[in-house]
Amino acid sequence: MGIPARGTNPAPGFGWFSIVRLGLVQASIGAIVMLATSLLNRVMVVEYGMAAAIPAGLVALHYAVQLARPVWGHGSDKGHRRTPWIIGGIAVLGSGALIAVCALPLVAPQPLLAVATAILGFVLIGAGVGAAGTSLLALLASGVAPRRRAAAAALTWIMMVMGIVLSAGIAGALLEPFSWTRLTQVSGGIAATALALTVVATFRLERSALRVVPAPDAAPEQNLRAALRAIYAEPAARRFTMFVFLSMLAYSMQDLILEPFAGIVFGMTPAQSTSLSAVQHSGVLIGMIVAGVGGSAFSGRAAGELRGWITAGCVGSALALASLAIGAGFGPGWPLASNIAALGFANGLFAVSAIGMMMSLAGSGTGTQEGVRMGVWGAAQAIAFGLGGLTGALGVDLARRAESDGQAFQTIFTIEALLFMASAVMAARIAARPAAIILREAEA
Secondary structure, three states: OOOOOOOOOOOOOOOHHHHHHHHHHHHHHHHHHHHHHHHHHHHHHHHOOOOOHHHHHHHHHHHHHHHHHHHHHHHHHHHOOOHHHHHHHHHHHHHHHHHHHHOHHHOOOOHHHHHHHHHHHHHHHHHHHHHHHHHHHHHHHHHOOHHHHHHHHHHHHHHHHHHHHHHHHHHHHHOOOOOHHHHHHHHHHHHHHHHHHHHHHHOOHHHHHOOOOOOOOOOOOOOHHHHHHHHHHOHHHHHHHHHHHHHHHHHHHOOOOHHHHHHHHHOOOHHHHHHHHHHHHHHHHHHHHHHHHHHHHHOOOOOOOOHHHHHHHHHHHHHHHHHHHHHHHHOOOOOHHHHHHHHHHHHHHHHHHHHHHHHHHHOOOOOOOHHHHHHHHHHHHHHHHHHHHHHHHHHHHHHHHHOOHHHHHHHHHHHHHHHHHHHHHHHHOOOOOOHHHHHHHHHO
């Protein structure tokens, strides 16, 4: 029992309750990642006095490790079982977070050992995210009916955001007053809860929802190199890989500069700029809901075909960033909150639509299974996220030396807008899937 091999028939597939269960796994991933990329980042710099470049480099390292996503996806393809990879990935992810926490007391007495321990922790964090996240997306791609893919993508990503918000709120409340012992207890509690929730959520999920029916004409399994060559040979998959990279590069460039932008150009206090982040994420959630409902309701026979929604999200993001560039020159008095909300909405629209299309394209080829495809696109996303955050921050620093503060941010926001427009063009050119694929989806 497990994931169907190429040429087999999955039945009956995932219902909404099963999709919610997988959303709980996504929430678990988000909760532990919050520890590494947000909480530990702050603790290392503020409470332990480490240079800001160290946690930034560690976060970049965890993205670099995820370049191995195709390897993990191929492993779950070969075994025709995703659940062990998901549970194992969550266990590795939680272990990595705890090892990184254990590095903190070593900062003062043995700084080199502290850095080495933190590196080990973040390598495990990247490996855990890659293994669990890739296999989870592959499971969704193979088990969710085409007409539900947009809504399933929206639901699982909304639950991931909820997992981040809940874990951040709980951790913040329990860490007062701060101590390393308390941090260890809170981190261990979040990691253990996430692992337990994952085990319960995935218990017999594949066995009950998917039935493998062997097909006499099923293609033989490919090795990883052959699978990657097959993906590269498909125009739609190749263009989609480039789209993922360009759009996520544009998306991630804004992450580290929006709050500094609000403080430097608009004179906002830390509390005020932080409130803008809440406005942005609220817009993202609304965009995700609209894309999930609209993509499922209006996508027609080819339910996985979400190019129009993706293009609209990318164009909307480009227009919102162009408005921010204008606002950078205008200064105080510009409707910044509304502008940020519009950017978040457009980001959410394109992100969920792209994930829905990713799930659709994952099963549209021959001879290559979902895990490798999800791995390739996950690796492209990881490269873009690592490069985008660094490029955005360094770009602003360099531009501020040559230009005024407002002009520096104008330059970066304009570059991001152009990247989103290029992404929109790329999304619109992704070839429609073969008629046989569309017919199979219509019958699902």
